[in-house]
Amino acid sequence: MEPNVTFTLDAFELTLTDIAAVDLEALHALSIGVGWPHRASDWQMLRDLGQGLAAVDEIGRVVGSVMWMHYGPDATMIGMMITSPRLQELGAGRWLMSEAMRRNAGRRLALTATRVARRLYRSLDFVYERPIHQCQGEALATPDLPTPDGATIRPVGPDDLGAVVALDRSATGMDRAPMLARLLDEAEGTMLIRDGQPAAFALCRRFGRGHVIGPVVAAGDADAIAVAAPHAAAHVGQFLRCDTPEAEGDFFAFLMRCGLADHDIVTSMGIGREPYRGVRPDGPRRYALASQALG
Numbered sequence: 001m002e003p004n005v006t007f008t009l010d011a012f013e014l015t016l017t018d019i020a021a022v023d024l025e026a027l028h029a030l031s032i033g034v035g036w037p038h039r040a041s042d043w044q045m046l047r048d049l050g051q052g053l054a055a056v057d058e059i060g061r062v063v064g065s066v067m068w069m070h071y072g073p074d075a076t077m078i079g080m081m082i083t084s085p086r087l088q089e090l091g092a093g094r095w096l097m098s099e100a101m102r103r104n105a106g107r108r109l110a111l112t113a114t115r116v117a118r119r120l121y122r123s124l125d126f127v128y129e130r131p132i133h134q135c136q137g138e139a140l141a142t143p144d145l146p147t148p149d150g151a152t153i154r155p156v157g158p159d160d161l162g163a164v165v166a167l168d169r170s171a172t173g174m175d176r177a178p179m180l181a182r183l184l185d186e187a188e189g190t191m192l193i194r195d196g197q198p199a200a201f202a203l204c205r206r207f208g209r210g211h212v213i214g215p216v217v218a219a220g221d222a223d224a225i226a227v228a229a230p231h232a233a234a235h236v237g238q239f240l241r242c243d244t245p246e247a248e249g250d251f252f253a254f255l256m257r258c259g260l261a262d263h264d265i266v267t268s269m270g271i272g273r274e275p276y277r278g279v280r281p282d283g284p285r286r287y288a289l290a291s292q293a294l295g
Contacts, residue, residue: 014092016099019052019065026062027054030082037208038080045186046080046293049179053099055083055092063087066096068104069294072175076104078111079293093120108272112243112292118267126269132289133252133262136241140259145229148192148222153230156189156201163191163198171217171284172276172295179294183215188234190227192218199223200284204231207291210239214288221250224287232258243289251287266292 019027024047028040046052052067063084069077078100083092101109101124112132113121147153156164161184165177187205191198200218204211213231218224228251232240242260245268246252256262268275276295278285289295 013058014055014063014095015057016053016055016096019054019067020047022054022056022062027065030062030065030084031080033084034082036082039206039208042207042291043080045182049182049294050079052080053096055096064092064096066100067293068100069179070107071172071179071295074107075174076107076109077293077295078104078109079295081111081117093117094124097121097124108270110268110270110275110295112289112295113267113269115264115266118269121269126271128268128270128274130245130268130275131247132243132245132266132268132292133247134241134243134264134266134292135252135255135260136239136263137259137261139232139235139238139240140257141236142229142232142254142257145225148194148226151192151194151199151223151226153190153192153226156184156191156203158184160184160189160191160198160201164189164201167198167201167217167284168215170279171286173273173279174276176295179290180215183290188231190230192223192227200227202227202231202288203290204234208241210241211235212291213240213242215286215290216242216244216288217284218287219282219284221246221254224251225254228254228288232260243292244287245289246287268295 024040027043031038050067050069054062055064057063065082067080187203189203192200200223202216204213276286
């Protein structure tokens with residue numbers, strides 16, 4: 001990580017420092033201050049997986065953050081771009097993003113933009129926009145669903161990392177093996193097998209206010225529902241979330257039946273190439289994100 005950078009913003013003198021060196025509870029307080037649901041343990045996982053910067057004021061308060069995760073040799077996911085409300089109108093977000101972009105120059109970039117931040121990212125030349133629906137709520141019981149013809153469903157095991165990585169790479173065009181390995185350590189998973197080969201998977205783990213289903217990778221709605229349904233059933237009566245780019249079709253309708261209301265819309269954006277473009281048009285695609293910070 002480069003040496004600390006100091007910047008004067010109106011009456012504030014801010015220093016950018018390695019996010020790994022910042023107190024975890026201070027980062028947690030930062031996200032709570034803007035209404036984000038991340039727990040301290042969610043922050044820790046992100047720090048373990050990626051790199052980032054924290055903006056610290058002259059008396060040691062953490063007032064901003066930005067992180068990035070490298071996915072393969074040329075792709076980077078930017079996330080956790082937060083600025084304290086008192087600095088949001090002073091250009092702190094642009095300063096943080098410009099520094100993150102400078103440190104990842106030459107790589108294709110992806111991020112998930114909130115409504116408030118989308119104008120900033122557009123001004124920084126992020127394009128390839130796609131809406132992401134944040135579906136969440138207290139999970140409801142649904143009728144048992146038939147398994148798709150010719151398929152079986154089983155839990156994801158420790159030996160399935162290679163299959164999960166291969167399906168995810170086919171759906172996203174990125175090598176996200178380290179992130180997926182970490183998620184497999186913390187998540188429950190289901191996999192759909194067809195003709196003896198893995199064809200779809202879904203992971204579910206603790207996150208924020210409850211649990212999140214994602215990533216979900218499948219070649220069609222029926223397969224995506226089949227791997228997500230066991231996780232919804234396991235958390236009936238609990239807070240459950242699923243962030244999906246699928247705004248129409250059977251998978252989205254399934255989430256609504258499960259009690260996961262369409263709570264908010266954010267935007268997947270990118271520079272250099274459309275984010276998460278599958279390897280084949282008829283191949284697996286991304287039905288749900290791991291999280292808005294991880295993609």
